[in-house]
Every structure is written in structure tokens, then in C-alpha cells.
Amino acid sequence: MRKHGRGRGFAVVAALVGVVLLGAGHARAQAKEVVIGFLYPMTGPSAQIGIDALNMIKVAMDIVNNDVNINLPLGKGAGLPNLGGAKVRVVAVDHQGKPDIGLAEAERLITQEKAVALFGAYMSAVTNTASQVAERMGIPFVNADSSSPALTERGFKWFFRTSPHDGHFSEVMFDFMRDFEKNRNLKFRSVAILNEDTTFGTDSAKVQEALAQKFGRTVAAKIAFRAGTTSLDAEVGRLKSANADVFLPSLYTSDAILLTRTMRNLDYNPKLLIAQNAGYTDPKFVAEMGKQAEAAITRAPFALDLAAKKPLIPVVNEMFKKLSGGRDMADVSARAFTGFLTLVDAINRAGSTEPAAIQKALRETNLPADQLVMPWTGVKFDEKGQNIGVRAILQQLQGGAYHTVYPFDLALKEPIYPVPTWSERK
Amino acid sequence: MFTVPTADVLIQGIISGLLMGCIYALIAAGLSLIFGLMEIVNFAHGEFLMLAMYTAFWMYTLFALDPLLSVPICGGVLFVLGVVTHKGIIRRILGAPMLAQIFATFGLGIFLRAAAQFLWTPDFRQVSEPWVQGPVRLFGVSVGLPQLVSALASLLAFGLLIWFITKTEAGAALEATAQDRQAASLMGINTERMFTLGWGISSACVGVAGAFLASFFYVFPYVGSLFGLLAFVTVALGGFGSIPGSLVAGIMIGVIEVLAGLFIAPAFKYVAVFAIYLVVVLIRPQGLFGKF
Numbered sequence: 001m002r003k004h005g006r007g008r009g010f011a012v013v014a015a016l017v018g019v020v021l022l023g024a025g026h027a028r029a030q031a032k033e034v035v036i037g038f039l040y041p042m043t044g045p046s047a048q049i050g051i052d053a054l055n056m057i058k059v060a061m062d063i064v065n066n067d068v069n070i071n072l073p074l075g076k077g078a079g080l081p082n083l084g085g086a087k088v089r090v091v092a093v094d095h096q097g098k099p100d101i102g103l104a105e106a107e108r109l110i111t112q113e114k115a116v117a118l119f120g121a122y123m124s125a126v127t128n129t130a131s132q133v134a135e136r137m138g139i140p141f142v143n144a145d146s147s148s149p150a151l152t153e154r155g156f157k158w159f160f161r162t163s164p165h166d167g168h169f170s171e172v173m174f175d176f177m178r179d180f181e182k183n184r185n186l187k188f189r190s191v192a193i194l195n196e197d198t199t200f201g202t203d204s205a206k207v208q209e210a211l212a213q214k215f216g217r218t219v220a221a222k223i224a225f226r227a228g229t230t231s232l233d234a235e236v237g238r239l240k241s242a243n244a245d246v247f248l249p250s251l252y253t254s255d256a257i258l259l260t261r262t263m264r265n266l267d268y269n270p271k272l273l274i275a276q277n278a279g280y281t282d283p284k285f286v287a288e289m290g291k292q293a294e295a296a297i298t299r300a301p302f303a304l305d306l307a308a309k310k311p312l313i314p315v316v317n318e319m320f321k322k323l324s325g326g327r328d329m330a331d332v333s334a335r336a337f338t339g340f341l342t343l344v345d346a347i348n349r350a351g352s353t354e355p356a357a358i359q360k361a362l363r364e365t366n367l368p369a370d371q372l373v374m375p376w377t378g379v380k381f382d383e384k385g386q387n388i389g390v391r392a393i394l395q396q397l398q399g400g401a402y403h404t405v406y407p408f409d410l411a412l413k414e415p416i417y418p419v420p421t422w423s424e425r426k
Numbered sequence: 427m428f429t430v431p432t433a434d435v436l437i438q439g440i441i442s443g444l445l446m447g448c449i450y451a452l453i454a455a456g457l458s459l460i461f462g463l464m465e466i467v468n469f470a471h472g473e474f475l476m477l478a479m480y481t482a483f484w485m486y487t488l489f490a491l492d493p494l495l496s497v498p499i500c501g502g503v504l505f506v507l508g509v510v511t512h513k514g515i516i517r518r519i520l521g522a523p524m525l526a527q528i529f530a531t532f533g534l535g536i537f538l539r540a541a542a543q544f545l546w547t548p549d550f551r552q553v554s555e556p557w558v559q560g561p562v563r564l565f566g567v568s569v570g571l572p573q574l575v576s577a578l579a580s581l582l583a584f585g586l587l588i589w590f591i592t593k594t595e596a597g598a599a600l601e602a603t604a605q606d607r608q609a610a611s612l613m614g615i616n617t618e619r620m621f622t623l624g625w626g627i628s629s630a631c632v633g634v635a636g637a638f639l640a641s642f643f644y645v646f647p648y649v650g651s652l653f654g655l656l657a658f659v660t661v662a663l664g665g666f667g668s669i670p671g672s673l674v675a676g677i678m679i680g681v682i683e684v685l686a687g688l689f690i691a692p693a694f695k696y697v698a699v700f701a702i703y704l705v706v707v708l709i710r711p712q713g714l715f716g717k718f
Contacts, residue, residue, distance in 0.1 A: 044548070048549050178446055197693060225687075226693065229652070231446050234687020238687070254646065264443075266438060288554060422560075422561070
């Protein structure tokens with residue numbers, strides 16, 4: 001391990017000497033490094049998400065800064081060619097999942113650390129405040145994983161989102177219900193919505209309610225609860241009373257664990273459960289609760305089982321596992337990876353660290369599908385800064401692991417319906 | 427806005443509120459004991475709970491010891507932690523200004539949380555196959571078996587605690603120290619030893635609660651803050667220093683939480699808890715059973 005580190009250190013020194021000797025005149029005129037501010041939760045309930053994202057970004061930086069032969073943006077060659085081989089450096093800050101800290105740290109990254117662009121911040125509530133700072137100061141903000149639809153409806157000029165939002169995600173749920181009804185000759189009349197009370201859950205529930213009306217389904221219950229609660233007994237009690245055909249929860253990891261246990265204790269058996277990602281796709285949730293949450297469906301922008309159709313996935317996953325101590329990359333890390341490479345690619349095309357040039361390059365982004373680890377048609381932003389190449393998929397827990405079940409053309413397994421009741425399980 | 431739940435959902439809610447309330451109460455008991463004894467609020471109390479839950483988790487993971495079996499271990503480990511905290515920190519700040527006392531335990535809490543994240547990562551962990559798990563039928567409704575066992579054990583622990591304080595010599599000495607430190611020391615009671623004992627027992631209570639909680643709740647470095655806040659409210663509602671007060675207040679909070687969630691809206695359940703707390707504190711600042 002240590003030997004390896006020394007070897008790499010030597011390689012870096014040799015490379016620097018080479019740059020000084022060969023390209024001194026040219027390199028001096030250019031920025032030697034490009035600083036990007038990285039805002040994620042590194043402590044608090046969602047700390048693992050931020051730690052995974054940072055490891056994923058280290059993989060991306062390895063690909064960009066070193067000569068890695070892989071079909072990804074900036075894989076070949078070291079550094080950013082249009083900036084004289086400048087390296088990318090990330091300043092990582094911990095916003096603890098708190099919007100006020102996210103705001104203060106965004107300001108510090110721009111003014112003190114001289115970040116040319118910001119990248120973050122997982123939780124929609126924090127992305128909301130941190131991107132306001134970037135907007136005010138005229139610095140590009142790339143978001144890879146916040147799903148509140150409202151974020152790209154603010155008329156911001158410096159905000160770009162590579163990920164699908166809950167509008168796309170929820171739409172796919174309702175598309176699935178419609179197609180599945182036809183396939184199996186079923187009827188889903190009502191839905192019950194359960195959401196945690198931060199920006200993510202609240203906006204997700206709003207979109208789902210609107211879509212339910214659009215698709216002609218009644219909302220039997222719409223229940224908001226305080227995130228990180230000690231008990232969900234009252235909430236599950238209400239859900240039992242409502243007895244809806246489809247149960248749509250939107251919550252983070254800790255609440256997803258508690259919900260699954262409470263559903264079991266109170267014997268609540270929805271026939272179909274479609275979750276809004278977040279907690280349900282946390283690798284820890286899958287590892288610990290995968291068996292108990294059997295047949296739960298979640299929307300996802302990413303799936304490891306797509307490796308059969310996307311050869312990039314296992315390659316990147318192996319690089320990630322070396323840094324993460326064996327954890328597989330998951331939905332959030334894959335999205336962070338894609339968002340970050342999109343940003344770095346734009347900075348390279350801008351050929352400058354001027355914010356306006358990067359903004360222009362981001363607007364002109366057009367990454368093809370084969371350069372992504374995501375099942376998307378590409379990355380291309382509309383005038384609101386939303387990626388229009390997104391495509392959402394649905395996965396179902398079958399035998400403790402997620403398998404893609406929708407859209408039917410990408411599906412690898414048949415959906416299980418109805419969800420087995422608690423008394424039918426061991 | 428108001429909805430009326432069906433009868434079985436209501437019964438189920440009340441039962442699970444009662445059960446959860448017993449556990450809230452046991453967590454709060456230790457906090458109340460310390461305050462009654464030496465007028466210090468332990469802001470690291472939630473973190474003590476977190477450490478107890480991790481102890482139970484590691485006993486399970488490393489030695490395949492079920493949380494029910496590690497109850498005495500958690501109690502013992504936390505007893506020692508309490509004693510060490512008293513000897514190492516609390517004893518030195520007894521005469522210090524109020525703010526210094528607050529920051530000492532507050533700082534200890536932050537230290538423990540950060541240390542837990544450093545040592546054990548921020549991942550959510552849980553005891554995957556505890557002995558008691560799953561639901562059980564009670565009065566025709568389904569409730570969690572681990573919750574039922576934990577609640578009964580909490581009541582038992584309360585019984586033991588009250589018996590110890592009212593019926594044993596050491597308990598009487600503890601009570602005497604709480605009532606009047608100087609008079610107690612004039613009567614030949616070693617008050618320093620009583621303080622140490624108080625910290626030990628207080629932490630052991632939270633240790634026992636943590637072991638039971640670990641059998642059905644996830645563990646992570648910040649889990650203490652979820653329960654810690656409720657513990658402070660429980661103590662204030664029940665009366666600082668009153669052990670039976672924390673039992674009644676804990677159960678009240680558990681039940682109010684569920685009822686407000688069922689009748690009004692789950693988003694309002696803590697509003698109801700804190701509203702009742704505010705009313706009690708306004709009318710009776712010393713809390714329901716408080717002496718101060």
C-alpha cells in the first residue's frame with residue numbers, strides 16, 4: 001500500500017518536472033489547477049452518502065487528472081487539455097444536511113477558496129440555499145442528485161442539474177401503474193403518500209398528488225412526518241385506515257428502516273409499494289433490510305444490473321470499490337460521478353476558468369449515451385438548466401437485491417405482485 | 427383537519443404509544459436522577475444512549491450475543507462510563523459557573539458523537555436477527571414484540587430503581603444527599619461517593635434502555651439526539667429530580683404523540699407534545715411531580 005503511494009508520488013513529481021522542462025512557457029500562462037467546491041453531508045444522518053460521493057469524485061479525478069484509457073469524458077491524457085493540462089482539485093466541505101451551513105460554506109468556497117464552480121449538495125433543501133449564493137455571485141452550480149422539481153423552476157442562470165427530478169421519477173411510477181394494470185388486468189384506484197417533511201419529501205408528495213389527479217387516481221392519504229422521528233406508529237396506523245391500492249413513500253435511510261420495521265409490527269400490507277429512491281436505494285438499507293422489504297419497488301436513475309448493457313459500469317465500480325473499502329457504487333454515487341464529469345468536461349471545453357465561459361460551455365453540453373454510466377440518452381441541458389436526456393427506471397427488491405423491472409424493454413425480471421403479506425413471510 | 431381513526435387503529439395506536447412511552451421514561455430516568463442529586467443537566471445523555479446501543483450492537487456482531495443477554499453488559503459498561511465521567515469531568519466543575527457546567531457535558535456529547543462516527547462510520551447499523559422480533563397479537567391488534575418486551579423490562583427497571591432509592595440504605599443516603607448536601611455530609615454520608623454512585627446508576631439506566639432499544643431501532647452516531655430531546659422534555663414535564671415523574675411523563679409523551687398523529691396529523695405530533703409541555707411548565711413550572 002505504502003509502496004504504491006510512494007510510486008505514485010514519484011510519478012507526480014516526475015510529471016511536474018516534465019511539465020516545467022518541456023512546456024514551461026505555455027503552462028505558466030494557464031491556470032495550473034482548477035478548484036471545484038464540493039458540498040455534501042459528511043456528518044449527520046446522511047454522512048455515508050457524502051463519503052461515498054467524495055470517493056466517487058476521487059475516481060473521477062483519477063480519470064481526469066491521470067492518463068486512464070476509458071471511454072469517459074477526459075479519460076485519455078492527463079489533466080484538462082484545453083487548459084494546458086491543468087489538474088482538477090476539489091475542496092470538500094461538510095454541510096451536515098443543514099441549509100444554513102450549506103449557504104455559508106458555498107460563500108466561503110467562492111470567496112476564500114476561489115472555486116470556479118460548485119458541485120453538490122444531495123439534499124434538495126441545501127442545494128436550494130447553496131445555489132442561491134452561486135447565482136448571486138455568478139458562479140456555475142452543478143447538481144447531480146437533488147430531486148426537488150422546484151430547483152430548476154427558479155429561473156436561475158447558473159444552475160444545472162444532470163439528474164432526473166421527482167417529476168420524471170414520479171411520472172415513471174404512474175406510467176408503470178398504467179402499463180402494469182393493462183398487462184395483468186388490475187385496477188389501482190387509490191394511492192397513499194407518505195413523505196418526510198424536508199424539501200425532498202414535501203416536493204415529491206406535491207408532484208405525486210398532482211400526477212394522481214392527472215392519471216385519475218384518488219389520494220386516500222397524504223401524510224407528512226418529521227424526518228428522523230423516533231416512532232412511525234401513528235403514521236402507519238393512518239395508512240392502514242386509508243387502505244390504498246398503492247403506497248408511495250418518500251423518505252431517507254433512517255426513516256425507511258423504521259418504516260419497514262413498523263409496517264411489520266403493525267401488520268400493514270400494501271399490495272404495491274413504490275418508493276421515491278433515497279432511503280430505499282441506500283446500499284445500507286438494501287444490505288440490512290433487503291429481505292424484509294421484499295418486493296418493494298423504487299424509482300432509480302441507476303442500477304448495477306445494467307452492467308450487461310453498459311460495459312462502463314463494472315470498470316468504474318472496480319475503481320470505486322478500491323476507495324470505498326469494498327462497497328459497490330450505488331445510485332447517488334453514480335449520479336455524482338456523472339454530474340461531476342459533466343462539469344469538468346464543460347470547464348475543459350470552456351478552455352478557461354472564467355465563470356461566464358464555463359456557463360456557456362455547460363449550456364452547450366452534449367454528452368452521448370455511451371460515455372455515461374447511467375441508462376440515459378445523454379446529457380444536454382434545457383434553458384432551465386435541467387438535463388433532458390434523463391430516463392428513470394424502476395427496480396424491485398427480489399431476494400434481497402434490486403432488479404430492473406420497468407421500463408419493460410430494460411427489465412431483467414418480472415415484477416412481483418402483490419407484495420407478500422407479513423404473515424406469508426418467514 | 428381532524429380525522430377519526432377506526433377502533434382497531436386507535437387501540438393499536440394507544441398500545442404502541444404506551445409501550446414507546448415506557449422506553450422514553452427509562453431513558454429520561456437517569457437524566458432526572460442526576461439533576462435531582464446535583465443540579466447538573468447531562469447534555470451528553472443522548473450520547474450515552476448511543477454508546478449503549480453500540481455496545482449491544484457490537485456484542486451481537488462480535489460475540490453473537492443477543493441484545494437481551496447484553497442488557498447487564500450494557501448496564502455495566504455505562505455504569506463505568508458514568509463513574510468515569512463524574513470523576514474525570516463533573517467533579518472538577520461542580521463549583522464552576524452554570525455555563526461552564528453546561529458546556530462541559532455539551533462538549534462531551536459532541537466529542538462522543540464525533541468519536542463514534544470516526545470509529546464506526548456514520549452507517550446505520552442494526553441487530554439483524556434478534557431473539558424477539560416481529561409482531562404479536564394483543565387485544566386483537568398487532569403490536570411489536572420487541573417493543574412489548576422492552577416496555578415490560580423498562581417497568582421492571584423502574585420498579586428496581588424506586589425500590590433501591592426508597593428501601594435500601596445506599597438509596598436513602600442518595601436521597602438525603604439530593605435533599606441537602608451539607609446536612610447529609612454532617613450525618614456522615616460520603617457525598618462524593620453518593621455523586622459517583624448517582625452517575626453510575628443514571629448511566630446504567632440509559633445503558634439498559636439502550637440495549638433494549640437496539641433490539642428494534644437502528645444505531646448510528648446521531649441516534650442519541652433523536653431520543654435525547656424527548657428525554658429532556660420528559661424530565662421537565664415530569665419534574666426535575668422525580669423518578670416517578672419521568673415514568674408518568676414518558677408514558678404521557680408516548681401516548682400523546684400517537685393520538686395527535688392519529689386525530690390531527692402526524693406532522694403535528696410533536697406540536698402536541700410540546701404544547702402540553704408548555705402548558706404544564708406555565709401552570710406548574712416545577713413539572714408534574716417536581717419538588718423544586
